[in-house]
Amino acid sequence: MIEMKKFLLLIIIFTLQSCIEEKQKTIGKKEPQKITETKPISEEADITSFCNFAVIVDKDGYVNVREKESANSKIIGKIKSGEAVFIFEDLDTDWLNISFDNNRKSGYIHRSRIKYIKDLEKIPSVDTHDNKAVFHLNDIDINIKTGDFDYESNKKYFSETDFPITKYKGREMWGTDGTIPKSYYQSITVKIGNQKIEIPKKDIEDLFNLNNGYTECYYDKVNNSIYIHLSNSDGAGSYVALFKIENDIYKGRQVEIPF
Known part of the structure; x- marks a missing residue:
């Protein structure tokens, strides 16, 4: 019985040593790098999204700037076709809040009257x-x-x-x-x-x-x-x-x- 226990112990020791030696062989080896395809940046992610200037395009030769977001709102200015304005935020609305007169005034114009420079x-x-x-x-x-x-x-x-x-x-x-x-x-x-x-x-x-x-x-x-x-x-x-x-x-x- 004692001899059998000794034999089993020797097997366990031999197995452990083999595992240790195998692990030491792999130390310092680098895993092969996985090559991943880099996708091009989409147009939506391009820096052009920061260009919020737009050109006035109106068949009448000018656009009315309104005090509020309505065609019935008070007219506070006029901007000639071809001139550029800055749009603060392009929300999903018909009326856009703009800056004009060299950053001294702000108001609203209809989306149909502008063309984005980024386009x-x-x-x-x-x-x-x-x-x-x-x-x-x-x-x-x-x-x-x-x-x-x-x-x-x-x-x-x-x-x-x-x-x-x-x-x-x-x-x-x-x-x-x-x-x-x-x-x-x-x-x-x-x-x-x-x-x-x-x-x-x-x-x-x-x-x-x-x-x-x-x-x-x-x-x-x-x-x-x-x-x-x-x-x-x-x-x-x-x-x-x-x-x-x-x-x-x-x-x-x-x-x-x-x-």
């Missing part, structure tokens, strides 16, 4: 980094150069030396929420064939804390218009801007707070 032909991005964004379509080339902002050499242009800082060269600052700017636009250039259009310095020098990866450009073939859409900064400093070039002529900009 125009998109000018593809061909090169985007921290210090530049380049776009190209047919004979259209858009080159945006940005850089780190040097506060010390520009200190004299600020309204205050202490925080919060509110103005730069006597104008309201965008994107900083009262802090020192981190980045700025050096230049925005549009080349259409042999024609070169430079966005004026005064229209970019008050825009700070940039997100080049969120920049988008669109082309309206029917009206021969180019739109450059910027979405910059974050949090309380967030802002969006739209530059328009029509028939090779710079038409100006709009800057909005998107909330």
Whole structure:
């Protein structure tokens, strides 16, 4: 009986040792990686969903801006066809809340009177980094150069030396929420064939804390218009801007707070 117990004990010890040796052989070996197919990002998930600017399209040549969401509501303004407005939120309603008159007024227009800029032909991005964004379509080339902002050499242009800082060269600052700017636009250039259009310095020098990866450009073939859409900064400093070039002529900009 004792001999049988010894024999069984030896079998158990041998089995345990075999298991330990087998496990040691597999230590350090990596599991083979599973290859999964990466699906392309859908259009709905694309950054274009943040472009809430739209162009007025009305056969009468203008649209009435209403105080409330009704055709019987008081008219508080008129916007010409071809002009752009910012839509605060695209709810599933017939009436849209918009910003107009350089962000000084808001009201309502009927959905049938607008065309979203994000629904125009998109000018593809061909090169985007921290210090530049380049776009190209047919004979259209858009080159945006940005850089780190040097506060010390520009200190004299600020309204205050202490925080919060509110103005730069006597104008309201965008994107900083009262802090020192981190980045700025050096230049925005549009080349259409042999024609070169430079966005004026005064229209970019008050825009700070940039997100080049969120920049988008669109082309309206029917009206021969180019739109450059910027979405910059974050949090309380967030802002969006739209530059328009029509028939090779710079038409100006709009800057909005998107909330």
